[in-house]
Structure formats: structure tokens, C-alpha cells
Amino acid sequence: MQRVLVVGAGFMGAGIAQVCAQAGHQVSLMDVKPEALNRAMEGMKTSVGKLASKGLINDNPGAVLARVTPVDSLESAASADWVLEAALEIESLKLELFAELDRLAKPGTPLASNTSSIPISRLAAATSHPERVLGLHFFGPVPLMGLVEVVKGDKTSDEVFERSMAFVRALGKHPVRVGRDIPGFVMNRVFAAAFREAVDLVANGVTTPEDLDAGMRLGYGWAAGPFEVVDNAGLDTFVLIDRFLQSMGEADLVARCDLVEKMAEQGRLGRKVGKGFYDYTPEGKRVLRKEE
Ligand SMILES: NC(=O)c1ccc[n+]([C@@H]2O[C@H](COP(=O)([O-])OP(=O)(O)OC[C@H]3O[C@@H](n4cnc5c(N)ncnc54)[C@H](O)[C@@H]3O)[C@@H](O)[C@H]2O)c1
Incomplete structure (x- = not known):
């Protein structure tokens, strides 16, 4: 102990x-x-x-x-x-x-x-x-x-x-x-690359978070797609991380559009508040997002 x-x-x-x-x-x-x-x-x-x-x-x-x-x-x-x-x-x-x-x-x-x-x-x-x-x-x-x-x-x-x-x-x-102290360490650098691309594809109307998440689960064996991961982590936390990485001159690492920041401003902070890229029932079940 x-x-x-x-x-x-x-x-x-x-x-x-x-x-x-x-x-x-x-x-x-x-x-x-x-x-x-x-x-x-x-x-x-x-x-x-x-x-x-x-x-x-x-x-x-x-x-x-x-x-x-x-x-x-x-x-x-x-x-x-x-x-x-x-x-x-x-x-x-x-x-x-x-x-x-x-x-x-x-x-x-x-x-x-x-x-x-x-x-x-x-x-x-x-x-x-x-x-x-x-x-x-x-x-x-x-x-x-x-x-x-x-x-x-x-x-x-x-x-x-x-x-x-x-x-x-x-x-x-x-x-x-x-072994070396680099911004975003290892796993977040790799995730950021996938998420940055995913955000671009959704922001440009090419696909939806639901389809892209399903694709990553079914096509690449991820346990959760990138939008599900960010909803679990909290969009406010992601905004803080992105801002810090940008302040360090690592703008290439983070999402290229302000979609996440806008959603965070609207209070769509993810699972913890019942709404993010998805909506959640009070029991925490994920449901498709209702347009506001
Ligand atoms: N959310 C994720 O998925 C995730 C994953 C890996 C690492 N992190 C990192 O973990 C840390 C916490 O993230 P989180 O998602 O739990 O955030 P959170 O907002 O859920 O929790 C942060 C907590 O810190 C408390 N706090 C603020 N000032 C404090 C102080 N002076 N002393 C003690 N507590 C104080 C707040 O009251 C709050 O309860 C951050 O550094 C974040 O980057 C987050």
C-alpha cells in the first residue's frame, strides 16, 4: 500500500x-x-x-x-x-x-x-x-x-x-x-491527425460524425470513433489543449476549423452535460443529435 x-x-x-x-x-x-x-x-x-x-x-x-x-x-x-x-x-x-x-x-x-x-x-x-x-x-x-x-x-x-x-x-x-518531451506526446499526436481530418470532412459536409465514427469502428477496429472519443473527453478540455498547442507553434497538430470551439461556446461540452457531437439520455445512452 x-x-x-x-x-x-x-x-x-x-x-x-x-x-x-x-x-x-x-x-x-x-x-x-x-x-x-x-x-x-x-x-x-x-x-x-x-x-x-x-x-x-x-x-x-x-x-x-x-x-x-x-x-x-x-x-x-x-x-x-x-x-x-x-x-x-x-x-x-x-x-x-x-x-x-x-x-x-x-x-x-x-x-x-x-x-x-x-x-x-x-x-x-x-x-x-x-x-x-x-x-x-x-x-x-x-x-x-x-x-x-x-x-x-x-x-x-x-x-x-x-x-x-x-x-x-x-x-x-x-x-x-x-522517451522525449514533445508536444502532444505520442498518442495525442496520432489522434490529433485523425481528428483534424475528421473535423474537416464533417465541416465541409462530406460526411457526418455518426457515419465517420461507425466507419472507424467497423473499418479500422477502433473501440470508439473520434467524435465519440472527444464527446467522452469533453469539448472544453479539447479547446484548452488546442489553444495551448497553438500557442506553442504546433497549429498543424490541431483541428483546422473552429467547429469544436463554437460547439463548446454553445455549451455542447460532450457526454458530461448530455450534449456534444451526440445527445445523451439522462442514463448516458448515446442518441442522434437533435438540431437546436
Ligand atoms: N478529458 C480527457 O479525456 C483527458 C485525457 C487525458 C488527460 N487529460 C488532462 O487531465 C487534466 C484534467 O482534465 P479533466 O478532463 O479531468 O478536466 P475537468 O475539467 O473534468 O477537471 C479538472 C478539475 O480540476 C479542478 N481544479 C481547478 N483548479 C484546481 C486547483 N488549483 N487545485 C485542484 N483542483 C483544481 C477543477 O475544479 C476540476 O474539478 C487536464 O490536464 C487534461 O488535459 C484529460
């Missing part, structure tokens, strides 16, 4: 806390918004219950949930063996968090970010121990997705990198090595 502090209790943080608790770790889940913590704890209860009823976890659901403590400050960083940051994709916010976490955490505790686009080396530069900073990039929904990118910053030590590979394996996930 190790002590883990997860910072940010949104879509990703809640899932990360859950898989750490499922692996037997004692987890503090921190957020600045009490409603995010409440939502995370409720969501976890449902998810752990479902996994247990399908026989996908061996532990008693109550025991898993009892290992997660919601907290409203970073103080438990002092006793943490691992710190996993999954707050909003805003560089200034993450820089502040890393400076504070570096001050609080004991030496040797790895400080990992779940960032999708911000270079790990920039976050590490906010700390006095850049050798313990790295990327642990989970995929959502975290309890269901089998991989984590393990990203080496310019100064991440080999010891911390290898310890993190083992930590990810012990969570039951496949660690994908990212």
Missing part, C-alpha cells in the same frame, strides 16, 4: 483516484470545488459497483471506496508517496501547483502531471527537484482504458521513470514509454 495524492477531481482525477484505490493504495483526492469532490465520490461509487457486479474487481466495493478521502487542500502531499496532478489544462495553474507540491512533498516522491499538451520540462522548471517530475498521461474513462503514457521530461531521472513504469503496471495498465 502506498499513499497517493490526486490533485483535481474532474473526469480524469476521479478515475485516477479510483484505479489507485482499486490497486490497494490509500488515496487523498483534492479539488478546490466541493461540488467536484461530491460528483467524483458519487461517480466512483457507481463505477466501482458496476465493475464489481461484472466481476472485474475482486475487492469489496465498500473497501475500495473507503480508501479514497476527499480533501480541500494540498497538505497531504507531505505524507504522499506519489502525487498525480489532474487539474485543468491551464499552464499558469499547473506551474503554481507544481511549485507548491514541490515545497510540500518529501524528497523522492514523484510529482506526475496528467497534462495532455504542456511540456513536462516546463512544469519541472517550477520545482527545485526537476528529476522527480514526469508525465503520467492516463486515458479516459480511466477505469476502462488500459494504457498510461509515461513521459520523460528533460531532467526526469531514470530511477523515477522506471519506478513510474512499475507503478503503472501495478495499476493494471500498460505503460507506453515516451
